[in-house]
Amino acid sequence: MTEPPKKYRTAINPPYNLNDRLRVSLEERLYPQALEFFNALLFSGGSLEEPKPGLMPSASYVRLVTTLLVHPYYTTQTRSHIPASTAPGDAHILLCRLLNIYGPMNADLTTAWRFEKETRPGRKNRWDGSRSPSISLDDSISGELANEESLFSSADDLWAIVGWAFNCSVAHPKRWSYWKNALDILYLGLELDLKQRVDSQGDSNISNSLIVRMLPDSRGSGGYRRVVRSVFANGIGKASNEFKQIWPDELLKKRPRQKGKRGLDSVTANSESESETDEVVEKTINEAQKEEDMEIGDTQLGISSAIRAWGGIEALHLRQKFLSLLSVLSKSGDFISLEDLFHEYKEFILPLSIPSFSLYTSTFLPADPKYRSSLNQVILEAIISTNSPRRLGNDMLDQEVLIHRYLPFPANKKHSVIDNAKVAMLLETLMRLLFNNHLLKWTPELEKAVEKGIAARKKSGTVRAVRGAQENTDEVKSYWKAAEDKLNIMVKILKVTNRDIGIA
Numbered sequence: 001m002t003e004p005p006k007k008y009r010t011a012i013n014p015p016y017n018l019n020d021r022l023r024v025s026l027e028e029r030l031y032p033q034a035l036e037f038f039n040a041l042l043f044s045g046g047s048l049e050e051p052k053p054g055l056m057p058s059a060s061y062v063r064l065v066t067t068l069l070v071h072p073y074y075t076t077q078t079r080s081h082i083p084a085s086t087a088p089g090d091a092h093i094l095l096c097r098l099l100n101i102y103g104p105m106n107a108d109l110t111t112a113w114r115f116e117k118e119t120r121p122g123r124k125n126r127w128d129g130s131r132s133p134s135i136s137l138d139d140s141i142s143g144e145l146a147n148e149e150s151l152f153s154s155a156d157d158l159w160a161i162v163g164w165a166f167n168c169s170v171a172h173p174k175r176w177s178y179w180k181n182a183l184d185i186l187y188l189g190l191e192l193d194l195k196q197r198v199d200s201q202g203d204s205n206i207s208n209s210l211i212v213r214m215l216p217d218s219r220g221s222g223g224y225r226r227v228v229r230s231v232f233a234n235g236i237g238k239a240s241n242e243f244k245q246i247w248p249d250e251l252l253k254k255r256p257r258q259k260g261k262r263g264l265d266s267v268t269a270n271s272e273s274e275s276e277t278d279e280v281v282e283k284t285i286n287e288a289q290k291e292e293d294m295e296i297g298d299t300q301l302g303i304s305s306a307i308r309a310w311g312g313i314e315a316l317h318l319r320q321k322f323l324s325l326l327s328v329l330s331k332s333g334d335f336i337s338l339e340d341l342f343h344e345y346k347e348f349i350l351p352l353s354i355p356s357f358s359l360y361t362s363t364f365l366p367a368d369p370k371y372r373s374s375l376n377q378v379i380l381e382a383i384i385s386t387n388s389p390r391r392l393g394n395d396m397l398d399q400e401v402l403i404h405r406y407l408p409f410p411a412n413k414k415h416s417v418i419d420n421a422k423v424a425m426l427l428e429t430l431m432r433l434l435f436n437n438h439l440l441k442w443t444p445e446l447e448k449a450v451e452k453g454i455a456a457r458k459k460s461g462t463v464r465a466v467r468g469a470q471e472n473t474d475e476v477k478s479y480w481k482a483a484e485d486k487l488n489i490m491v492k493i494l495k496v497t498n499r500d501i502g503i504a
Contacts, residue, residue, distance in 0.1 A: 005199035006192075008103035011056035014041055019057055026064060027143050031074070031087035035065065039094055042102070056102060058139035059112035060146065065091045066112065067151040070182040072250045076174050079254075092181040096188070104193035109210055113189065116153045151182070155246045158186065158214040162322065163230035163243025169311025171235030172251060176311065183318050190214075191325065206332045211325065215335060224336045228344045231322045234310060302475070306355035320365045327371050342378040350379055354421060354479045362429050369433050373397045380426045383419050385409040385456075397430060399440055406430065407449035407487075410460035417473055420461035421480035427453070428483040435490050442494035450491050454484050 013019070018041060025034035041055040068074060068091040078084050098107055140146070147153065155161050165179035190211040197205040206212060216223040226242075233239035245251060310316050323345065329335035349360045358364065361376055381391055388409045406427055411419035434440045461480075 006103070006196070008106060008196075009051060009101050010053040011102055011106040012053045014055035014057060018055065022057060022061065023141055026061070026141055026146070029143070031068060031085065032090060035068075035087060035090040035094055038065070039097075042094075042098060054102065056106055059108040060139045060141050062095075062098070062107050062109070062112040063150060063152060064141060064146045065095060066182070066185065067145050067149070069095070069185060070151065070178045071145060071149065072175075072247055073149075075178040077252070077254060088178055088181070092185065095185045099185070099188050099192055103196055104189050104210065105196060107189075109189050109193060110213070113152060113186075113210065115155060115157050115214075116150075117156050149247070151246065157216075159216075159227050159230040160243060161186070161246065163233040163239065164246055166231065166233040166311060166315060166319065167235040167239055167243050169235070169315035170309065171240065175251070176315070180314050180318070187318060187321055187325070191321075194325075194328070203332050206329065207334050209334075212329060212334045215329070224341075225344060227326065228341075228348070231319050231326075232348045303355045303358070306353070306359060309356065310359065316359060316365055320360075320367055324367050324371050327374075338374070339378075342375050345375055346379050346382060350382060350422075354418065354425075354476050357422060358425060358479065361426060363432055363436075369437065373430060373433050376426050376429055380406065380423065380430070383411050383413065384423055385412050397434065399434065399443075399446065402427075402431060402434065403443075403445050403449045406453075407446075408452040408456065410453070410457040414460055417461045417476050417480070420457040421476050421483070424454075424457055424480050424483035424487070428486045431487060431490055435494075440490070440494055442491065442498040447491050447495070450487050454487065457484070 014022075022034060022037055022041065025031075025037060038057065038061065041057065043054065045052050045054070068087050070088065074085045074087050151161070155164075162183065165176070165183050168176040168179050190209075193210040194206065197209050216227065229239065230243060233243050307313060307316065310319070326335060327338065327341060330338040330341040335341065349357060352360070361379065363372070377391060377397065384406065389405050391405070409423075411423045413419045431440070440446070457480075
């Protein structure tokens with residue numbers, strides 16, 4: 001059942017005196033007080049049965065509040081003798097309420113979240129100045145966080161933020177504790193903006209959405225592939241080199257002073273040497289972490305360790321949300337084709353160890369069933385036996401497809417425990433999707449296809465000893481057996497259910 005369009009509270013500009021009071025508070029860096037007043041402007045009178053339009057300050061204020069979520073000076077670079085600022089947490093609560101009650105269009109996110117580096121001459125992007133004007137001088141706020149230190153002045157684009165934030169989820173947990181709130185808000189704004197446009201004008205309006213404007217206007221390594229790489233960034237190897245810190249010296253506990261520059265930098269450090277020591281310690285920690293990752297090896301990780309290796313549950317949920325959102329844009333024709341997108345996903349997911357592979361292909365993380373089904377079929381087609389009938393275009397998954405194309409077959413690569421385990425896991429997920437949506441019924445053909453496939457994969461995966469000492473066969477076989485057992489259990493449940501209602 002389709003959800004009715006969400007109704008947002010209307011907004012008007014605040015009177016000059018109230019707007020000026022908020023501006024002065026922000027310029028004087030009285031952020032907790034400013035956010036409290038901002039909150040009062042937005043939500044006063046909201047409890048009335050028919051609330052009056054709220055007072056919405058201009059995009060420059062939303063832009064500054066978004067920066068407050070994660071700027072290092074007010075998060076991980078706080079001074080030991082000064083209590084930690086409540087501004088980052090207050091900003092997160094404020095923006096959550098603002099987006100859910102007023103919506104992204106009333107907040108003018110198209111202007112507020114415009115990246116300065118995206119609009120430079122010669123840089124390919126989808127921003128159209130006629131549709132998304134820059135912040136006017138009348139609405140400007142002075143101060144570093146509103147200008148050169150703004151998140152949207154410091155980052156190249158959205159995907160630089162996404163990649164760096166996910167790097168932090170693995171390699172820099174203190175920074176991640178703030179970046180996760182920033183990613184949460186950015187995703188929420190993008191999702192609600194897309195939904196509001198679709199609700200108002202249908203799929204034809206997706207091309208005007210904020211997320212589409214943030215996509216690169218080029219293909220290849222610097223285009224859509226970089227977008228996908230940012231979502232899979234894990235803080236090691238190429239990801240750590242490609243997606244770097246947004247602010248210089250972001251990882252230091254204190255910033256070194258810069259000659260001739262006042263403002264934030266003039267008060268963030270006690271001494272040059274102290275900052276240099278922090279930097280050395282940070283580098284040492286990073287190097288030790290990388291060595292530990294190399295020694296452990298992804299194939300040795302259990303499911304709990306695999307979750308940690310991808311930044312934890314919150315990071316995995318956010319990764320899944322971005323992957324699913326990109327698939328919506330591909331389906332509408334506003335990004336690369338869905339086939340090309342899933343091919344890129346497959347290139348990252350298929351080589352993963354069994355525990356990590358299960359995180360992205362099972363129903364462990366919530367995702368749209370159509371997205372999950374299409375992605376898993378693309379991955380399955382790459383490793384299933386060539387004797388399996390090939391998928392034609394965007395065939396919908398149903399019971400007949402399962403029986404004739406997937407269930408009876410082993411992996412294409414003979415003698416591979418890992419590939420046969422992955423085939424079984426993909427089949428279990430596909431069958432579960434149909435099972436959970438009541439799209440399966442017991443038939444002798446279904447039961448025979450499951451039994452035939454289990455036998456074929458067992459034979460294919462055990463003809464010879466597994467090659468490669470790095471393969472943890474006991475762990476792989478445990479995942480494999482669990483998947484095959486679940487296939488059998490679903491068949492038995494269907495058979496019993498059908499018998500109970502007189503079908504079998």
